[in-house]
Amino acid sequence: MSRTPPHPTREQIELPLVLDCLSDPIRLAIVYQLAQQERVSSELCCGDFNGLSGKSNLTYHFAKLRECGVMQTRVAGTNRFMRLRREDLDTRFPGLLDAVLSSAAKDADRLQLLSECEVVEAD
Amino acid sequence: MSRTPPHPTREQIELPLVLDCLSDPIRLAIVYQLAQQERVSSELCCGDFNGLSGKSNLTYHFAKLRECGVMQTRVAGTNRFMRLRREDLDTRFPGLLDAVLSSAAKDADRLQLLSECEVVEAD
DNA sequence: TCAATAGTTCAATAAACGTTGAACATAGGG
């Protein structure tokens, strides 16, 4: 569990890797929920995504999103808090993240962007 | 060779599939070159991309781009002419294609967006 | 101190992916 895992610098963020990251439905849902959260506290932890898949599968997707620079992970006790690297992405690829997010929002029903608990509990 | 191959309708174009298509460096280069061409005659044929990879590999990538709705293929004699489905993409995912293209343009050197002949001959 | 909670690691698996080359199909020009 130890320390905060490695992240690429802003300049190291690569377009094909980011697009590939966002092309997976589970990862797109994670990013979408992180973007929703931006308006509030900006951070979510792993457990908040349990509706999307099993824990170890989520760990796998979190790693991909982190390694290609889409999100930032912060370790706090037994939790990992994550947020979008919005500023880095917007600098590197202006308009891309917003275009993806609003396209995803249009298709929110097709893509299953909300984890079950959110759909059911709607809190 | 026969007839023009199947294309998805506008509504059938799916965001994750498009992102996945664009995440491959060769396909991104194809799309980039098609976008350059938009200002001129809007169409290019297979042979125009021979610098990017072997012919049969290109056929594979062309099929992916066509099947997920990124480009349109028109058969004319022994040639296949392709163009971006710009209007369909812009309707379905506003701003996405332009954001990808301008991001790609920024990194044009990193990503190898131009086929060798173009780099060498620069015509 | 002990148990519960949060998340990771690892190995296994099945499917999809990108790339290659050889063989094939088709159309057009001499």
Add this chain to the structure above:
DNA sequence: CCCTATGTTCAACGTTTATTGAACTATTGA
């Protein structure tokens, strides 16, 4: 009519991918 140019099809291949479950580590609260 044949030859060439254009592009496809197919099988083979090695790689990467997403997913699973079981075992593990670390932190917190009682």
